[in-house]
Amino acid sequence: MRHHALLLAAFLSLGVASAAGTRAGTQITNQASAAYRDSTGTRLDANSNQVSTLVKQVGGVTISPDGTPAAPGQQQQAVPGAEVVFPYTLTNTGNGTDSFLVDTMVDSSVTNTVAPATPVVVYVDANGDGILQPGERVALPQSGGKSVFQNVAADGTVKFFVVLQVPSSATSVNKVITQPTATSTFDANKTDGVSSSTNYSQVNVVQDAVLSISKSVVSTTTESNGDLTVVYRVQSTNTGTQAASNVILADDIISATSTLPTGSVVVASSAVISPTTGTVTYPNTDGDGNASDQVQAVFGSVAPGQSVQMTFTVTIPASAAPTSGQNPYSNVATVTYTGSTGTTTTTSSNTADVTKAATAAVAIGPNGDPLGAADPTTGAAYTTAEGLTVTPDNADTQTVASLAAGSSVTFAQSVRNTGNSTDVFDFTAALSDLPAGTTVDLLRDGVPLPDSDGDGVPDSGPLAPGQTAVIQVRVRVPAQGGADANGGSVVVTATSSVDTSKKDTTTDRIGNVTAPSVSIGDTSGSNGGTPATPGNQSVLPGVQAVFPMEVGNNGAQPDNYNLSGTATFPVIGGTVPVTVVYYKDLDGDGVLDPNELAAGPITNTGTIQPGQEIKLLAVVNTPDNALPGSVTVSQTAQSPVTNTSGTDTNNTVTVLQEYDVALTPDRSGTTTSPGTALYEHQLQNDGNTSFGPADLSFTSTPAGATTGWTYLYSFDGTTFFASIGSAFSDAATRNLLGSSGPATLDPGERVTLSVKINVPAGAPTDSVNQLTLTAATTPASPATGAVLRDPTGNPARVTDTTRVVGGKLAIDKTVDNCGVLVSCNTVTSGADAFPGEYLRYTLSARNLSTETLTEVVLRDTVPANTVLAGVTGPTGGFYRIAGGAWTSVATAPVAQTAGTLVEFAVDSNGNSVIDADETSLSSGASVTFTMTVRVN
Incomplete structure (x- = not known):
């Protein structure tokens, strides 16, 4: 209960959402990340999946000005038979485009009210000036006898007129009361004025002078200094x-009747009147401290049918906030006059609206210096996540001196909204003079930048005027690009969404790119061996030829190399290529020892530091049916990262005798846990004697990670058996072994052996399983003089190497719709959301490795168009906002706007603080936090 109360307190501190809220169709996307250290002390990162919520449409409508029969929002005087025009504004307060049914109601319940002489008519104020022009008397589309305002955008407004005629029979005690109503077509329950007296206007009938008044905006001009000059016209007709x-x-x-901002003034001597017989003054009688905010014109007498007018100029200062069509700067004028009976009457005009456009501006620069060369500030040098030093200058450039091919550097950029309105800035990056294949990632707090406004370009999310954000630009140079002594640069551009012509650029420079290099050869005193030194091995058919080899990294960055080698042996009727199998020469003695064989073959050297080498044993399994002679062994070490390769072609195998069976090739692959790896091998009779199941023996030997792993075998790829022997017997029984003798494998024939390896759940990431398969002929009655392969010494052999992939820490993210309850008592998984509803993001991190992970910190960012409302977590759970102090999850957070970084950790040692090495997660352990936000 205490936790629920805290969440409620957080909700109450958030305030009320705006009328329309987040636009319908907006995608609220969010992705979390985590940082941790493994048992070696290496700092690592992991990203969660991305979750997305679609904002649904809600309807809403208002009509203004408001008024009741007792206190009408507008009143006018009119003589019998006169036409009266009341201006109104309809606003779509929903969050999506909608159409509205507009009607009028006449109230005759008030004493002395009379009905209009003709039906009340609605016209749209096409130019929005509040004055009914002859060209605006256009009939509107109708539905059910009501006028239709079509396709009004969210927050959009429609200015319109309610026009009625006073009956000719009306007397001076009569009045006409009317109001417009509106109903949303998207949601008929959203109305204004339909069931309540909210928009009432009143006509008072008189037999005297009646002065109508209208106010309009003649022109608006944005001056070079940003001031807005507005010319108004006030006109009154008797x-x-x-x-x-x-x-x-x-x-x-x-x-009180004006929303023009503080600092607005009437330009001195700007008023012009008609007729010129009147008198203009600029009084200062309102006591508000602004001596230039009043203007008036006095006319001695205005006859029936005569009009008078006043035109004047107002300056709205550049510092004033921008406005929208829904919420403009508005102003009302008045006319005061004395009638024939001596009664003084004051009538207000329509509202004259002015929209002040937003002034967009953006600055982006090196870390800590968003203004770049525009100010004297120079950002301090800093160390990137990759351990590189970046040095900013005051010319809007920051530089890393050198970068190795195949590696990355992450620049930090500061971007600031220097305009006068909230803006979203799109980011693009253009590469110059960098190697082909160079990539750029745009990030914030290590997570890819979102596309918060849905325009297909990553952006900053909303930034308030003066707000500064930091983004990261990660530049990854391809390993295959080679050296580049001159380096290159990335130009990052920030573009305003309010005004796409407003943009700023900054440059991230890489001084030079260093190339990778690798050498492979026979053992020698140089790094990576000496390819020019030849070696020869003389072997019997089916006997391994073993070559001591070295692979050295002669580049500037750590690298790893895929190993490959082939030797093509002549056989009867053609040739047979043989793949070289590599083992680590653990003791460096050049001999394949039992422990090295037991460790299993490798296809990759693993990481080799610059200037270091690895000693290998290259094993050539000579084909059983190879013809005598010398065969060249070609070997290659090639980096899967940099594509750099080294070759050695100086070793030879001298074959002394043929052999009779082959099982090829070695296979390697990766899969997840749980998962399945499928490998195919060729079992081939290279001898001259047919054999069946009784003449062949198989072994299947797993090594490395084996607990829970299972293996199945098949000769048709469909029906699998628990042993190879059973699969071979099935193949003979079903005539799958060849074309000449269905029950045997004849000379030259071969079949495919499929091996399915099932990886158990919970297998640690990067664990390796090596399944070694062997086949040997063991005929019961060998032919006289036949040369048999030793069934126990050198059988045909293949090895399947399977590696479990995935990070050591898995982080998963889900989203639930909590409706309008911040407590999330009832949730809808993955549901779309309305503005004002709550979304709860659940972050779960699990240690997939066999080691204990430390300093586990989960990171999330408050998504665009939302506000942080609550957090939860395990006992001992803490959170912090934007790198501030750690706070227990039992304490509700202060509301935080979109883009704010929220981090989570657990007090593993129970001392009520987050120490440097927390959170700790043992193997298989997990931790879960939640973050609740409210959709704007």
Whole structure:
């Protein structure tokens, strides 16, 4: 219960979401990561899967201004038979495009109210100036007798008029009360004015002077200094039956009826009036401290049908915040006059709206210096995640002196919103003079940058004016590119989404690229042997020829090398290629010792440090049916990372005698845990005697990781058996062994042996299983003079090497829709979400290795369009915000905006703090945290 209360407190601190919320169709994507150290002290990282939630549409509509029968939002005076126009604004407060059914209601329940002379009509204010122009009297589409406002965007507005005519029979005690209503077509339950008195306007009937008033925006101009110059026109017409006296057109631009920002002023002497017989003044009577926010024009008398007007200029300062069409800067003027009976009346105009465009600007530069050359600041040199030193300068460039081919460098960039509105900045990277195949990753806190606005380009997420964020640019140079003494650069561009013409660039430079190098050859005093030194082995058919070899890394970065070698032996009717099998020469004596054989063959050297070498034993399994003669052994060491290779072609095998059976080739592969690896081998009779199941013996020997591993065998790839012998017998029984003699494998014939290896669940990552298969002929009655292969000494052999892949730490992420309850009592896994609903992200990390991992820290980022609302975790769980102090998960977080880094760790030693080496996870252990956010 205490934890629930904390989550609720966090929710209450978040405030209320905006009217429309996050746009319908927005994808909220999120990916977590973790950092840890393995038993060797190496710092490693792991990324989770990415989860995505689609924001669903909600409807909403408002009409303004509001008003009730007792307090109408708008009032006008009119003589009998006059037309009256009330301006209104409809706003789509939903989060997706919607259409609305608009109707009008006439209220006759108030004393002395009368109905309009004709049906009330609705017109759209096409130019949005609040004045009904002749060209705007256009009939709207109808549905069920109601006007349709079609395809109004989320947060979009439609300005419209409600037009009615006062009955000619009305008297001065009468009034006409009406209101518009609106219903969403997406959600008919979302209305305004349909079941409540919210938008009422009132016409008061008089037999006297009646001055209508309208206000419009003549022009707007953005000056070079960013100020917005606005020209307003105020016009009043006497639509009554008597003359009006002491007519005052007035405007106070900083007042309760104005939303113009502080600092706005009426430009001195800018007012122009018509007729010119009136008098203009700029009073300072409102006591608000702004001496330039009022203007008025006084006319002695205005006859029936006569109009007067005043035009003046206002300056809105550049520092004022930008506005949208939904929430513009608005202003209302008034006309005050005295009628024939001596009554003084004041009438307000329509609202004149002005939109001030956002001023977009962005700065991106080296780490700690977003303004680059535009200010004297120079960022400090720093060490990258790869251990390289990057040095910024004050010319918007940062440099790493050298980078080895096949490695990466991660530059840190500072980006700042220097505009006056919240903006999202897209990032692109352009390579210059770097080797072909160089790649660039754009990251934030080690996780790929999201595309928060759905335009297909990774971005910063929303940044408030003045806010600075740090992103990473990871440049990976291909191993195959070779050396590049001149290096190259990556130009990173940040582009505003508010104004795509506003962008800034910065440069990340790599001084030079060093190339890899490898040497393979017979043992010598030089690194990697001497390929020019030949070696020869004379062997019987089927006997191994063993060559002591060395592979050396002559490059500047750690590398590893795939080993391959072949020797092609002449046989009756053609040739047979044989693959060289490699073993580590553990004691360096040049002899394949039992312990080295038991360790199993290798196909890759493993990592070799620069200037170091590995000693190998290259084993050539001479074919049983090879003809006598000398055969060249070709060997290659090639890096799978850099593609660099070295070769040796100076060793030979002298064959003394043929042999009769072969099982080829060695296979290697990778799979997950649990998982399955499938290998195919060729069993071939290279002798001159047919044999069947009774004449052949098999062995299957697993090595390395074997616990829980199982093996199956098949000669048709479909039906599998627990032993090779059973599979071979089945092949004979079903006539699968060849074409000449269905029950035997005849000379020159071969069949495919399929081996299925099943990897158990929980097998440690990087564990290796080596399954060695052998086949030997053991005929019961050999032909006279036949040369038999020793069934126990040198049988035909292949080895299947299977490695379990995956990181030592697996991190998984899921998302649940919690609805409107921050406590997440009821969840919907993977559900889409409405604005205002909560999403709970669950982060689970599990140690896949056989060792204990330390300093395990889970990292997540508050997704775009959301706010952090809560965290949970295990006993001893802690979290911290943006690298700050560690806090127990029992304490609810303060609301955090999108892009904020949240890290999680466990107090493994129970001292109530997060020490340097926590969290610790033993083999197979896991830890789970959750992070709850609210969709804006």
